[in-house]
Amino acid sequence: MTKTLQMVFQNQSGNNVTISLPDVKEDLTAENIKSVMNLIIAKNVFQSSGGDLVALMSANIVSREVEEINVR
Template sequence: MSKTLVMNFLNEEGKKTAVRVNNVREDLTDLEVKAAMDVIIARNIFTSTGGDLKLIDSAELVDRSTTELKVK
């Protein structure tokens, strides 16, 4: 099972934009994620079609498991 961190921001147009990071650590904390999101905004690391990322909206960890099926 792999975990993906989804960090949601609001851009200059007020639209939600997501930044996804795959295969994150199991013990990732809220404070670490907030600090990373603050750095992304402060250093203007990413932009979107609606402009620069301006505000933190939300964040979530998504668990995904895959079961291979024998079809051959």
């Protein structure tokens, strides 16, 4: 099973921007994620077509399980 962290920000135009990070650690806490998201905004790490990221909107950890089926 793979886990991906999706961090959703609002940009200057009021649109949502999602940044996804694959293979996240199991021991992440809400506080860890919030701190990183605030740091991304404070350091202006990413920009979008709608301008700088200005606000936290949400964060999700998405689990994905792939089951291979042998068809040969």
